[in-house]
Amino acid sequence: MKELGKINSLLINRFTANGAYLALQEGGEVLLPKSYLPEEIKEGQEIEVFVYTDSEDRPVAVTTPPVALLDEFAVMEAKEITRFGAFMDWGLPKDLFVPKSEMHKEMQVGEKYLVRVCVDFKTDRLIGVSKYQDFLIEDTRGFEEGQEVEALIFEETDLGYKALIENSFEALLYKNEVFETIQVGDKVKASIKKKRDDGKLDLILGSLGRQKYEEGAEKILTVLKAKKFLPLHDKSSPESIKELLGMSKKHFKQSIGQLYKAKTIRITNKGIELV
Structure with a gap:
């Protein structure tokens, strides 16, 4: 089924007590349950839906997509672990099953893992795969330092x-x-x-180079405008700077240096304040 695991724009064929049946590209229909039907929608109209299989392996459509589509990664929480695999919360009524053979490592309930949505071609179902390294690209020539x-x-x-x-x-x-x-x-x-x-x-x-320091300076200015004074200076401990501003001492010194050169702040032996 071409629509499996994807967002599709499908035509409404007919309505029943259970919802609406939508036409699939290669023939056949998929049910959009009544709870997902928008008001005032009519036969012959198109609607965007996500298609997967329910707990009885029947194709079903929903208008609320999961956190990841087919061939996409997402971080998902393990809800249940069995001897066959793990059931992951991916934002749909039916959890995504990760077979034990497709686990990167043993999973634990309540923990979060990187999972890729794939098709099990033996069963034509969507499954999760946490062996993420099988899908990674090692050629990083398309990236530049500072990007x-x-x-x-x-x-x-x-x-x-x-x-x-x-x-x-x-x-x-x-x-x-x-x-x-x-x-x-x-x-x-x-x-x-x-x-x-x-x-x-x-x-x-954040950003590297000059832009990073400008962002740091902006953060210090924002705090100073609210508090009027910061008990920090170039002799302050890295721990104090991290606690108050969430930045390294090197970043802090470079940022207040920019502000001082711009004559925006005054540096004293007790801290810094706005000019």
């Missing part, structure tokens, strides 16, 4: 946070360079810090 990207945080390690870029590339945020709270499942704005020889990418939150 801004959106990254999906999918695993925390002792070294840092693993992230996925553009549904195909693995990257890493180092913990000692993260000065704000992030969690598995978050999507963050980051920049390419380094392109590694193993095909992975090193990231840093």
Whole structure:
């Protein structure tokens, strides 16, 4: 079935007590349950739906898509673990099943994992696959250092946070360079810090270079406008700066240096204040 796992614009063939039957591209019909029917919709009209199979393996359409479509990744929470596999919450009434043979590692209820939506061609059902490395691209020549990207945080390690870029590339945020709270499942704005020889990418939150420091300066100004005074200066401890501003001491010093040169702030032995 061509429509499986995708957003489709399908024609309404007929209505029944259970909902509306929509025409499939290669013949046949799929049920859109009554609870998903918009008001005042009529036969012959098209409607956008997501198609998957219900608990009895019958094709069914819904107007609310899951967190990931066919061939897409998403971070999903494990709701139930059996000896055959795991059932993941992906935003639909029927959970997405990850067979044990397709697990990257043993899963635990309540934990979140990176899962790709795939078709099991033996059964023509949608399944989840957490062996994400099978789908990654190692050729990173299309990226440039300093380039801004959106990254999906999918695993925390002792070294840092693993992230996925553009549904195909693995990257890493180092913990000692993260000065704000992030969690598995978050999507963050980051920049390419380094392109590694193993095909992975090193990231840093926010923007690199001059733009980063300007953002830091803007953050300090915002806090000063609200509090009038900050008990921080270039001799303050890195811990104090991180607690109050969520940034490194190096970033802080470069940012207040810009503000001082612009004659926007006054630096005293007790802290900084607006001019």
